Amino acid sequence: MPTISQSSEELLLTQISSEVVSLSPQIDQIKLRMRLAGILSLYDVRPAQLPGAHPDIQDKVRLFLAAKKLEGLSPLTLEGYQLELRIFAEKVRKPVTDITTADIRVFLGDFPDLKTSSISKKLSVLKSFFSWLTEEEIIPRDPTRKIKPPKKEQRMPKALTIEELEMIREACQTYRERALIEVLYATGCRLSEVQALNRDDINWQTASARVIGKGNKEREVFFSFKAMYHLRKYLMNRLDREPALFITERQPYRRLSKRGIQREIHIIADRAGIQKSVHPHTLRHTFATLTLNNGADISTVQALLGHEDPATTQVYAQISDEHKKEQYKKYHVQ
Incomplete structure (x- = not known):
């Protein structure tokens, strides 16, 4: 020993x-x-x-x-x-x-x-x-081997409706707020992925960027026309040389923290009068749900979200199936 x-x-x-x-x-x-x-x-x-x-x-x-x-x-x-x-x-x-x-x-x-x-x-x-x-043979046996993980809570992710998303957009008061909302929604990125983005990471010609997700895995994400427009507007009005994509509003300018982004989203949602809890991951849920509801292939959405396990993306497909059921009841001629 x-x-x-x-x-x-x-x-x-x-x-x-x-x-x-x-x-x-x-x-x-x-x-x-x-x-x-x-x-x-x-x-x-x-x-x-x-x-x-x-x-x-x-x-x-x-x-x-x-x-x-x-x-x-x-x-x-x-x-x-x-x-x-x-x-x-x-x-x-x-x-x-x-x-x-x-x-x-x-x-x-x-x-x-x-x-x-x-x-x-x-x-x-x-x-x-x-x-x-x-x-490593530091201990003779694994004491966690017999412990089974608890059953996962079967809760559907709470996405925004199209109307709520528009209310969030309308509630934005600064260039940074609107750019942040559009980037989170358009890319479906995790909070940590957006927070780590730099200006130079954005490929303006292809409207895309490469982010580092869970497990240190790199993937390509894409920006909508709205996201590119509001992001460009935000960056053009900045006078600093900070490389981070999203920065603090007051000097000394520095990368906006994850807590700072969460606070920003919470303030915008409160201003919009949204009753449900809204956080950065809500916009990721919204991206997945609305994209699937609009007919996207589940394997494509899985790749865009950076999900390793298809079952994780399947949760959003269940929401999409519910949407189809509602449409069937509404439009099916008996």
């Missing part, structure tokens, strides 16, 4: 190596690790400890995140893993070899107010973590 210092030294070595390789992929990893190991051998390396968490689990979490970064997981995914595992480490104060299935069940049951989807997310992260520990 390695000591805390040895484990920490190995962890630091892995983290530094991964950072250097990400900046310069051509570098010889073996030589790099050997030179770093020689330098680190002169020091007693100990990690900073989180309050209340066992040092062993903290070490293993750091190793896990470093390994996943080398596998190419996106910074957003790694950030999510880190947050969930930090909460777990502070609640379950044990070395990883002592953590049982019962410990994990008790931990997951300690969030009675969370939605089923949030519990599933926590379990998914833990399964990934303990599965990796088992594969």
